Amino acid sequence: MxxxxxxxxxxxxxxxxxxxxxxxxxxxxxxxxxxxxxxxxxxxxxxxxxxxxxxxxxxxxxxxxxxxxxxxxxxxxxxxxxxxxxxxxxxxxxxxxxxxxxxxxxxxxxxxxxxxxxxxxxxxxxxxxxxxxxxxxxxxxxxxxxxxxxxxxxxxxxxxxxxxxxxxxxxxxxxxxxxxxGREKPAATGPVNAIIDHAFPGDLRRQLLVQLPEFMQYFSEQLGPLAARPTLFASYDAAHRDGGGRQGGTLPGQIFVHYYGARWATEFTKPDFASDQSWLFAHEAGHLFQRQLGTEAPAGWWIHEGGGDAFAALALRRMGPEMSAYVDRRIDRAQLACAQTTSDKSIHAAITEREIDPAYQCGLLINLALDAAIRRRAPEKDGLFSVWLAYLAREKRGATTDEAGFLACVATIGGQELADQLTQLLDTPSPRIALLR
Ligand SMILES: [Zn+2]
CATH class of the missing domain: 2.60.40 (Immunoglobulin-like)
Structure with a gap:
């Protein structure tokens, strides 16, 4: 050496x-x-x-x-x-x-x-x-x-x-x-590649394959096309032994939904099941077009989760009177649930305490009210989607994307007065969401 x-x-x-x-x-x-x-x-x-x-x-x-x-x-x-x-x-x-x-x-x-x-x-x-x-x-x-x-x-x-x-x-x-x-190859269906479990009932598979490309098309018209073709994974494990449930999510370029447990065999046959799936997939597709943007702090989760549900409501409304009636039922349910959780506290307090549910339920109502208010105030704009375009642009230029950042976009698109109303609504116990004007 x-x-x-x-x-x-x-x-x-x-x-x-x-x-x-x-x-x-x-x-x-x-x-x-x-x-x-x-x-x-x-x-x-x-x-x-x-x-x-x-x-x-x-x-x-x-x-x-x-x-x-x-x-x-x-x-x-x-x-x-x-x-x-x-x-x-x-x-x-x-x-x-x-x-x-x-x-x-x-x-x-x-x-x-x-x-x-x-x-x-x-x-x-x-x-x-x-x-x-x-x-x-x-x-x-x-x-x-x-x-x-x-x-x-x-x-x-x-x-x-x-x-x-x-x-x-x-x-x-x-x-x-x-x-x-696994052995499956992703099937190209419109703007998305999909691997959908053959264990699902045939109707459900076909519905997903038809509707998902439609949602993607709609969102890409509102929020611009994605950089790359995303892949959808839908898996169903009836043999799962420890309870049952469903989890969906998105990662860059990927949407996935997993069903597990034996109870789905009966769930699949329930009247609103197909519409629930459409809503879920539209919500997840919406997250892809939100480019997975959202606030770190749970208090702001009404923005991306409530926004995802509002995107789903807007997408499903376009699919005819039957789907529109389903959207109305979802809104009724959200109104009931949000009113219960905010009977003695603000939406911010409810989301921070219970984290997930009020972000969806109250979040859906806030975002739909926001969409309607912007369309009234600024008919030349594209409602909630215009706010999201501004929010995405904000992220792109490196500005803050916390709740205050989103509210700044609301002010830019719908006016400061609307942003102030929204700010107040979020911190008022027993809020009357329909009052956004
Ligand atoms: Zn979500």
Missing amino acids: TVRAIIAAFALSASTSATVDRPDASSIPHITVIANGQRDWTARYRFDRPVRRLVFVRAPDDSRTRTWTAMTGFQIIVPKAGGEILRRIDGKPFRSVDVSMPPRYIYLAAGYAPFSPFGDGSVLMHSGRLFACGNVCPAADSTAWPIHLIVGDGRGIQLGDRSAARNLRWIDKDSGHNIYV
């Missing part, structure tokens, strides 16, 4: 131990996922230098401690400060660790599920659930993870417009993506 090599080796070991001893030094792992059909999948995290713990980026609860299994000598725990971490039981540093997990749906109140199984055994995997850092996660949100997915049985992989038979590598970031592992 030359002197230079010895110095280099010493420098390397010194910097390595310094890194390990600094629990604030962040390190981003290479993630390899081995898909294993219906059996447990494995995620391997490899670091360039030793770390003391692996910190999961998304940890809304402690479900990894119950559903994921770390390799021998490791454990997943919830530290005092919250979140979920993976570490060696003896506390020593490590450079690589394997975790196994069943490819099953679990409900996360604040986050997308890691896996959404299809009726034929295909699976949608949410990469964001795998994101983790060594020691701590960097404060900057520009972090990117190299991911390598290996599908042993060659079922096939789809991610955006990329497909592969056995393995795919990509760099992932932000909220992550849904990756489809």
Whole structure:
């Protein structure tokens, strides 16, 4: 060994131990996922230098401690400060660790599920659930993870417009993506690619394939076309054992809805079911055209969630008298629910306390009232859509997109007086939403 090599080796070991001893030094792992059909999948995290713990980026609860299994000598725990971490039981540093997990749906109140199984055994995997850092996660949100997915049985992989038979590598970031592992190929239907589970009743599949492109067309006329052709995933897992429900969502370029549990077999036959689905898909399509914009603070969630429901109401109204009657029923229901939750408190207080439901129910009413008020005041504008165009432009030029930012757009499009009325409405107990003029 030359002197230079010895110095280099010493420098390397010194910097390595310094890194390990600094629990604030962040390190981003290479993630390899081995898909294993219906059996447990494995995620391997490899670091360039030793770390003391692996910190999961998304940890809304402690479900990894119950559903994921770390390799021998490791454990997943919830530290005092919250979140979920993976570490060696003896506390020593490590450079690589394997975790196994069943490819099953679990409900996360604040986050997308890691896996959404299809009726034929295909699976949608949410990469964001795998994101983790060594020691701590960097404060900057520009972090990117190299991911390598290996599908042993060659079922096939789809991610955006990329497909592969056995393995795919990509760099992932932000909220992550849904990756489809299965034999289906996305069907091009109008402006969208779709993988719709064959386990759904035929009528429902056909309805989705017809209506979704119509919604996309309508929203792209109002809010401009999307940069890339989005993909829709609709999965239905009747074999899910732990309860039942439905979760929908959007990620950049992706819309997805997952149904799980045996109860859907009867739900599918109920009179309003088809219309409920149209509403849900229009709402999710609306989020795509909102470009996933929304406020961080829950108090402002009436903007994107209530706005998504208002977009759905506007889109469904155009589909004829039957759908219009359904929209009226939804508005009646929202009025009842919003009046109940705000009988002694403001919409802001209700959303902050109960978070989700009032953002939809009161949010739908606010956004429809806003749309009508703008159309009265400024008939040359396109109601709520004009506010959203201004809001999106605001984001593009780097201005704030919190609630005040949205209200500034309301003022620009509908006048300061309208924005002031809306501000007051949000903070008044038992608000009379119809009073927006
Ligand atoms: Zn939504």
